[in-house]
Amino acid sequence: MQHRTASAGKIRPGARWDGGKRAGALLEVRDVTKTYRRGVWPRRRSRHVLRGADLELYPGEVVGLVGENGSGKSTLMKIIVGGLRRDSGAIRLAGQVGYCPQEPILYTRLTCDEHFALFGRGYGMTPAEITGASNEIYDALGFGQWAESRVDELSGGTRAKVNLALALLPDRQVLLLDEPYAGFDWDTYQRFWELSALRRAAGRALLIVSHFITDEDRFDRIYDLRDGKAVPR
Template sequence: MAAVGARHDDTPPGDRAVLAAAGIEKTYRRGVWPARRWVRVLQGVDLALAPGEVVGLVGENGSGKSTLMKVLVGALSADAGTVTRRGRLGYCPQEPVVYERLTCDEHFELFGHAYGLTDQAERRARRELYEALGFERYAATRTDRLSGGTLSKLNLGLALLADPEVLLLDEPYAGFDFDTYLRFWELVGERRQAGRSVLIISHFVTDEERFDRIIELRDGRAVPR
């Protein structure tokens, strides 16, 4: 298995960053009138990823992890702050966004067209992902007939399809068995060695040695752990 070794330098990536967020703020309106209130979820988050860096983002439920991830990929606008992206992003949301009547193969074809891949490049990447994640036997299966674990594999595979420079994963191994969990870290290790960056959201981190840095969202801010 390709290991993801820890770095000895905890200095923020700065100008080398392939993804950088500065001063991100986000407030939500909760409840109904007259009990309506405003809740500040993100209160000036700063975050940066260097090439080839694997970073974990942890925090309690409701701390704003998924909100921050959506801001980073552009799926949600921030109230304040800036996000700078360099290169292609791959995004694996916590809840898979799939079409129930399409097969796994058809999803890869659809996403390949969206990414602007040639048919040959898409088919090659698809074969490699099926093999790496071990679900090629479900290639012709509709997604409404997949188990939760296999659906998670497809979700991850679609994020990896275009070989993005930055991979953003929200609870990516939920539903994985142990063998798939190890396969996942092999893929992460290969990406790190290729100079690709990975940001992983998780409620908790058990294998801290696999990460270069771990950042905690606490009181609306990102702090090193």
């Protein structure tokens, strides 16, 4: 997490990364590399996952991050939020991040309400703000009836809703969502896009990992993660 605070806030909103780029990026990723290393010599193995990835996110856009399984999408997101160290490169965040990990990270013995209370306090929200935001998200994603149920009693799809809800709770400027609707039914999937449109209209920037070709029209821009680089489409 030290990594995250070190990266965050180094540029002001509206500041330039360099003369050749558009001003006002909320997130700038430059030349990020990452190699996973396993084992010890002589059986040491290296997997070069990111080989100089560049990416930008601006206020009021929904950007897709696509690529085949194992191309490094989740690795890149983990590096941006500071959960994983990069080997080299730079990340500049001009705002705070809400992150929905691909694998739900939840406490099985806590209820949905208890998750909101716990994470909301961690985000520095007041009890009134937590109640307001969680009610809005319960309505938007349609799982209010599970508010007092423990996570270990929930279906996989409802757990995915809680996982996404925790990223949406504090209304952060930048949202990084790693396959957020993988387990959703059609109705919830539609609601997810309505919610994204609202955040976009409020000037938030969303980066969403997707495998669905049908999503392509919903994105303002798409990056294809290929050979360790994020290639704009």
